[in-house]
Amino acid sequence: MATVSEGGAAPIRGGVPAHAKMFLGHPRGLFMLFFVEMWERFSFYGMRAILVLYLTKHFLLGEQPAYATYGAYTSLVYITPIIGGYLADKYLGARKAVFAGAIFITLGHLLLALVEGPQGVQGATLSGFHAGLGLIIIGTGFLKGNISVLVGGLYPRDDLRRDGAFSIFYMGINTGAFVGPLIVGALGETVGWAWGFGAAGIGMALGLVVFTLFQRELHGVGEPPAPARLTARTNLGVSTEWLIYLGATAAVLVSWWLVGNQGVVGTMLIVASVVTIGYILMTSFRDLGREDRHRIFAALFLIALCPLFWALFEQTGSSLNIYTDQRVDRSLFGLAIPASVFQSVNPFFIITLAPIFGALWIKLARRGLEPSAPFKFGIGLILIGAGFFVLTWGAPTEGLTPAIIIILLYACHSMAELCFSPVGLSSMTRLSVGSMTGLMMGTWFLSTAAGNFIAGLIAQATGGEGAGPEQVLEVYGRIGWFAIGVGVVVLVIAPFVAKLMHLGTLGDTDDHVLAGERELAEPAAPGPHPELTRKG
Template sequence: MATVMQGGGVPPHAKNLLGHPRGLFMLFFVEMWERFSYYGMRAILVLYLTKHFLLAEQPAYAIYGAYTSLVYITPIIGGYLADRYLGARKAVLAGGIFITLGHLVLALVEGPQGVQGATLSGFYFGLALIIVGTGFLKGNISVLVGKLYRRDDIRRDGAFSIFYMGINTGAFVGPIVIGILGETVGWGWGFGAAGIGMALGLIVYVLFTRELHGAGEPPSAQALASRPVAGLSIEWLIYLGAIVAIFGAWQLVDAQGLVAALLAVAAVVTVGYILYTAVARLPREERDRVFAALFLAALSPLFWALFEQTGSSLTVYTDQQVDRTLLGWAVPASVFQSVNPFFIITLAPVFGWLWVTLAKRGWEPSAPVKFGIGLVLVGAGFFALILGAPAQGLTPAIVIILLYLLHSAGELCFSPIGLSSMTRLSVANMTGLMMGTWFLATAGGNFLAGIIAQATGGEGAGPAQVLEVYGRIGWFAMGIGVVVLIVAPFVTRLMHLDTLGQPDHALAGQDTLAEPIATGIQTRDEQKPGL
């Protein structure tokens, strides 16, 4: 099998498609189906809890926040296990299997309306399977995209924009198919369609793994196959540990306080470990790049706390306060969650072309500048809703569509750039961990989104309270965005873009890494050539 080149990127003889390695488009389709299942299920999650299990809005928002934050915590562990043992390729496969099973459980546990008990507990178990599966898949599939390119390849941001378009193709189709099936035919039909979507992604991945050209292989096949406990290999011990973790996640889905504590502990341990490694073991330029990456990751919770109102409070607002009638048909509220990915699909090629064109001329905005713009736009989206909502009566659907347009433009300045920056700025041995840190920050944002959503709901709450909360968070996001634009030149200097293409030997041959199991970081000789 061909392997990725020293310094990153597929070998020169690998076939390209539209100027990019064909492996990019294989990963595009896998992520498309995974996002089909995730966003389609997310579109009906709060509606299912409030309309089928008859939960009040606030506890439904709490479950939503706990679930979506746990989905983004687990990539830290999945990233570490891939870096140290499994490799990203095996991790993605394992994650896809767990996710498929989770959606199928959700499809099978639907009981009579209003009946909770064992049925609701079974629903939580299905969510737990998805949580653990996403931990293996989500961060590592982005790592695989990054490993197809050299660190200084000007196609990288464009590649992540294309990959992000795959994410949003699935996110566009999912709420339409799953939302209509779930809200009009039966909730189980919607969840079943999500499981079928993830199964299709698995099939694509297995059939076309060869297009990765060795990217994401286990760092040491011999170590992975060793049998340290009861004759079981390390690989199978990892899979058994994942099954145990499913039962832990099962208990956490309905425990918002415990999730908050877990987020805090995970943040302190992960960021502390990265900072220690950067200060104690990395040369100045690589250390500065890690600092820049952590700065960008620190902005992620604010962005996602606002953006993720989409699946919680904005869905309920759309269901209750928006005129959804089209040609005499009341469009299901969940279908409106396809508006954002529609704009991503249509705008992503434009943004991808724009970044590459500006980069060739030396005019491309830095990642911190793009982040600042993204925060301003996501805050502005809520003001579009506030200004467009009438004092009485239903809000026109066009106002919600305008909000999603502004949020989508902000997302394209934020999320694909963040994915690219985590792989670009980290040293090769820490790529999975840094990507996991990005998703940990996203987890924090999703948890905060649940808290914000709870502030909009509650007994006696009306649309005025919802809009008041949106106004406060909109102003705050735009203010932080302006601050980021001001400090962007300093953060950009920390990225040392002029030397980014040099070979990465930052952690190679250091005596402090003689015990890689204790430190959690592989030596250069133990891993495949990567980023």
């Protein structure tokens, strides 16, 4: 279907039909996806805020085993989108994938709320808890990457509204991430763990209801690429679609086992990374023209920086969470603030700072000075490292660390995220060809999975039980310096990577055009294509 990009350009392919109803200049489907993602992030970040605390305070696991479980779980919720993206690209379509994912996640959170047993009792109770995590892992694989694909599918590839759309969408992410720890964390730590996990489940259920009732606003975006193939009967007597769902159910058992086996997860990440990157490169050289191939290379460069960034950023839910619980003065007017509530500081800064960053990028773009995506990534790495120096500088040698120091750390990390995550989400949908969008989005989350796995290793390196604050701060200082050094290198080479993006010709061909089909594409009117910024 054709639409017209802002500025009166000739009709170009992609996006919702021209007659689709708009709200604030955007298709109404964007705001439906906003609410779905908001409730999904409410459940995810709310549960994540109490996960390590639950493992150490309820099951009485040691800090290092708890970090290992946390690292394996958070890695798996980002590695499964590579499979979910592939299944959506080839069979289900993004819409069915998101719907299935929401069901799995809802069931997982509700199971977590139901399996709480007596304090210190592990055995079957802990096994049931891992099963709940397995459901969430598989559900996230279907939902996480594909809902971003749906956002991108609402717009043509070179539509100038895409940046604003992803900014609105990212606000939904951070609204859920802000409210989730406040409600889930407060209920879990003060009322009862089951209350916290139950609230997370209700949040995802609300997202599922919103998607079910209003998915018509997608106007066909995200439909199965080959409906006949999806409904075809397999040798097992069920359709291809139901075979996928049955396979996903079996994969829950695999995820349940992997949550307790961090080493196996690490091996899986290495194998999955090699196979996925190899497949992308092979496809790029075999099927894509020169410019599209260069764009894939630029996207892979951005992806390669993800593990370092998220390894440092994701200390939030593990070692920084425990540090806040044990070594931060959390008293306010005589009341102790639950440690999990501090998980809302980062999304609070995202929500408040995103409009400032968005206005800054727009102002710079109008002057032709907006930084490229690689340059923004370099800034993000420097800021993430600087956040740890705030803590190492402000933590006293004796006594508790003032809460303001942790808040300032999260302020630096939030500014880093504004330079990194939304830019990356936008770049994956913009730089990849239509037939590989789900795969590239999945690969983005695969690299995020690697970062989460490394985050678990860093958390374990802080020492666990018996380690003094000196050892924790020493680890933070080292990783801070390393991130800053890498960030400086990225700033230097960013102009060369930006040239590979070929932004000036991004709208000249259809999203799905491959090398052998390029002469059949309808050219779009040329024009400037400012760098995507996702944040707000």
